[in-house]
Amino acid sequence: MIGATLSRWTLSYFASAVAFLLAAEALMVLGFGYPGSALRSPETLVLVHCVAIGWLSLLMCGALFQFVPVLVAKPIHSNTLPLPALLLILTGLGALIAGFLQLAGYLPPNASVFMAASVLLGAGFLLVLWNLGRTLAAAWPLNLPARFVTIGLASVAATVTFGVLFTLGFAGEAQGPFLLELRARGLPLHFIAGLGGWLTFTAIGVSHRLLAMFMLSPELEGASTRWTFYLGTLALAIVVIGGVVAIAVGGRLDVVLLGAGLVGLACLALYARDVVQLYRKRVRPVIELNSRMAGVALGQLAAAALLTSAAAALGVVDRFGGALVFLVAFGWLSGLGLAKLYKIIAFVTWLECYGPVLGKTPTPRVQDLVVEPRARRWFWLYFAAVDAATLCLALEATLIFRVAAAAMLLATAAIALEFIRTRRLSNVKAALRLPTGTRLPRLLFTFVAS
Amino acid sequence: MTDFVDLDVRPILRSGGEPFAKIMEAVQGLAPGQGLRLLATFKPTPLLHVLGSQGFTHEAKEIGGGDWQVEFTPTAGAASAAPGARATTPASDTWPTPVREMDNRDLDPPEPMVRILAATESMAKGEVLAALLCREPIFLFPELAKRGHGWRGGFEPDGKTYRVLVRIGAGAGAAA
Missing domain, CATH: 3.30.110.40 (TusA-like domain)
Incomplete structure (x- = not known):
């Protein structure tokens, strides 16, 4: 069939993701992990993986199961496989966290936990890749946004491979000389492939299309968009392939990362140009909250790129690395994620509930499912708190950082409550809420007639 | 070869x-x-x-x-496969001139879809609706299929305007 239907398990991914974000913020409020502990301490690893896998990766997977079919105008390969994939990733992440807690001394040592984490996470992400890969392969040749997603998926494959190798090391397995060297020096490759390739590059590709769709702007297919793709792909290839080669031959990794950084910066500059075009050429004069807040998140990405460049020029990346990664993870990726969730949840809920009766009976508009003025305040509090927390990290003001994290937690909880209200149609006027032939959507999954 | x-x-x-x-x-x-x-x-x-x-x-x-x-x-x-058995719409089947034309290009999504579905409810079997859109209406097609309507659609030569024809009660959709 031509066209796209609703993804059955996307809401389950979103709910798990938001739960992990809230948990990670709560840990920061409690002073668990960086900056209270060292950047590479097991406590910080717990925190980082709650955010990177639990929140951001599950969010991205859930979004891709819904939007890859839209990008390529083909149905998803399987609307069932996302559930076992989710369960594998969740149990794998649980095992990984348990492993880190062992290293930190909270749990008695048991190396099989790391082994389990490797297998479960590897299998979970493999299922995600298989499902999305088959969907993309059926749509060959790919349009530009789908090609961004493909490179994003290659990056998550690289990230998970590095992660599995590190985890096997904790389990005492895979001890060849190259692997020992990779574990000693390869950490930047793992997190650049994850934060840069998988999360940022995929978000760039998807945002091109989503921003154009929600603001009625002309689609981007010009030379600058193509070069954003080529340069980003090149930068990631330099990091992953160049980085592994440098480690294998004992070469200098910093030179490789600097080269990739310069190419990546050019990619981001072109992306910035495209984004400004999208906002300028839009047909809608007044844009919705999700597009406005996505704009704020894009500003945070620009700030992170400029600050990282400045820190590199001054030779102080190591000193401010924690603050910069924090800004990328929470200002850019999480900010964009929360903003887009606000729209996506409303849209899929509207389509699920009212799609069958559209045109037959009066139905609410998508915007009737949300109350933007109420949510707006929480989004501003969220971004203000993230920037304050970033500043605290840069200034090593650990105690004030926890206050800022509390403000992030409060704002995120309030936004999550708005998601639940949208899903339960709480904001829709009673007269229109559930016309004959409709039923209230479930909170955690989507009913899809097959 | x-x-x-x-x-x-x-x-x-x-x-x-x-x-x-x-x-x-x-x-x-x-x-x-x-x-x-x-x-x-x-x-x-x-x-x-x-x-x-x-x-x-x-x-x-x-x-x-x-x-x-x-x-x-x-x-x-x-x-x-036998010819004809594999075509969802026989080639000789020319659709009647649309009885309704809509220009939905400047509407916020999903308003174009809502209007097309609303229009189909008031039309008689066999009648054709034509609508201009600014993108391929991916979520509309499954909804048309569920309601038993046929459709054909494609981008105009400008590559920006998508014109979709919906034939009421025409069964499985096709596109060109």
């Missing part, structure tokens, strides 16, 4: 015509194992889906001046 039949629909497209019937006629006229080499003024994405569902693989390339060449190659299943 596949033997290709050439079909150039660029003159039809340039004069504002609808080449779908012509293309399906050519497809049905193919001998077993024969392929179709199509020349068009834009990449005919919906047609790729339609012929794909009939067992053709395709290779599309831009040939300059914004024109596209697409080579459709039959797979084993397509060659043995």
